[in-house]
Amino acid sequence: MNYNTLDTSKTYLVTGAAGFIGYYLARTLLEQGCRVIGIDNVNDYYDVNLKHSRLELLKPYEKFTFIKGDISDKDTVITAFETYRPHVVVNLAAQAGVRYSIENPDAYIQSNIIGFHNILEACRHFPVDHLVYASSSSVYGANRKVPFEETDIVDNPVSLYAATKKSNELMAHTYSHLYKIPATGLRFFTVYGPLGRPDMAYFGFTQSYFSGKPIKIFNNGDFENDLYRDFTYIDDIVEGIERLLNNPPTDEEKAPHRVFNIGNSSPEKLMTFIETLERCLSLSLGTKVVFDKSFEPIKPGDVPATYASTDLLEKAIGFKPKTSIEEGLQRFANWYCEYYQMSFSK
Incomplete structure (x- = not known):
């Protein structure tokens, strides 16, 4: 089977289209001639200028329709399904962030539970060929x-964020079982890249450096038992999603529902990641970059390690993420310096 071929006759609904992954996926679909309906509430959880920048880049595509709305509003969701009758739905809209969930739990229940329930109800009443939805590596908790x-x-x-993502998997399984909705959940592992999220560590470190502030590293300064993260470059995430879109679980299964890890399968120590980012920024700027570092205790909700086995994904779609952190962080560093107009020499 050719997993790279998208059915351009289908309509694709992408929630969270102004978000990091949502933007890249929508752009990829549009570049291949697909019709894309994007929904996003463009909230201010992080700098809305980035979200508007992403939407501006999608505007020129004739087959892109944008709906500014919140998936936690059932009327918005039902109207979108009723009007556009999407064949494939990719639910990427969610309140993100582990630490923020400790301070603002309501936002997570509203978007991640109520919002996702509205998507499932819409898929029930307006049947789709495939529902793909974002889960998270955070569901693994502190598994050793x-x-x-x-x-x-x-x-x-x-963390509550992790609990909502685990809930999404359970809800999707139930709807798949009861209403035969073909659904695939994706457990994303630390996604990074250009036009990314400022609340992510690599982005925050870069902002701190240019603001003349020390970067905060939540590992107690313990280099022997440093945090490990499975950093996954955005292009790999999008290719994985793209290959899955027209390959739903089969009807023969008891519940046409499955869950995949999508990560780089090559975890890096946090300090190695930071040193790589320093080198990449040094190359982008043409001058040596060294972060001023402040070491603090690990935060509630953080986990010591994330490390994806991607065997199931590889078996299903013949794909394994492959971008190295050197390559991915260099692209991010180049983009950051251009976007924020830092002194830059290629």
């Missing part, structure tokens, strides 16, 4: 067994 496999027990989330 690595790499994380989809068959691992994930009943002990350590």
Whole structure:
């Protein structure tokens, strides 16, 4: 089977289209001639200028329709499905962030639980060929067994964000079982890249450097037992989603629902990641960059390691993320310096 071929006769609904992954996916679909309906509430969880920049880049595509709305508003969701009758739905709209969930739990229930329920109800009443939705590596909690496999027990989330993502998987399974909605959940592992999210560490470190502030590293300064993260470049995430879109679970299964890890399968120590980012910014700027570092205790809700087994994904679609952090962070550093008009020499 050719997993790279998209059915351009279908209509694709992407929620969270002004978000990081949503923007890149929508652009990829549009570049291949697909009709894309994007929904986003363009909230101010992080700098809305970035969200508007992403939407501006999607505007020139004739087959792109944007709806400014919140998936937690059922009328918005039902009207979009009724009007455009999407064949494939990719739910990427969510309140993101582990630490923010400790301070603002309401936002997570509203978007991640109520919002996702509205998407499921719409898929029930306006049947779709495939629902693909964002889960997260955070569902693994503080599991010590690595790499994380989809068959691992994930009943002990350590943040509300993780609990909402685990809930999404359970809700999707139930709707798939009851109403035969073909659904695929994707557990994303630390996605990064140009036009990314400022609340992510690599972006925040870069902002701190240019603001003349020390970067905060939440590992107690413990270099022997440093945090490990499975950093996954945005292009790899999008290719994985793209290959899955027209390959839904089969009807023969009891519930046409499955869950995949999508990560780089090559975890890096946080300090290695930081040193790589310093080198990449040095190349972008033409001058040596060294971060001023402040070491602090690990934050509530953070986990010591993330490490994806991607065997199931590779078996299903013949794809494995492959971009190295050197390559990915260099692209981010170049973009950041251009976007924010920092002194820059290629």
